[in-house]
Amino acid sequence: MDQQVNEKQLETLGHSVFGSADKYQQWLDTENMLIEARKPKELLFTEEGRSKIFGLLIALKESFPV
Numbered sequence: 001m002d003q004q005v006n007e008k009q010l011e012t013l014g015h016s017v018f019g020s021a022d023k024y025q026q027w028l029d030t031e032n033m034l035i036e037a038r039k040p041k042e043l044l045f046t047e048e049g050r051s052k053i054f055g056l057l058i059a060l061k062e063s064f065p066v
Contacts, residue, residue, distance in 0.1 A: 005051055005053075
């Protein structure tokens, strides 16, 4: 991903994907096998991590298998 992704962009996309802030927060707090059984919220602190989260959210939004 060429652009930097910030937490606000992720939050907006997450709310769109999951339909609510609460469901997005639940997803952030749930271990995900696609990121080595880490919780997505653990990746928010680096650009690489935010990009991974962004990719997962886009895949979910587009209904691609993730």
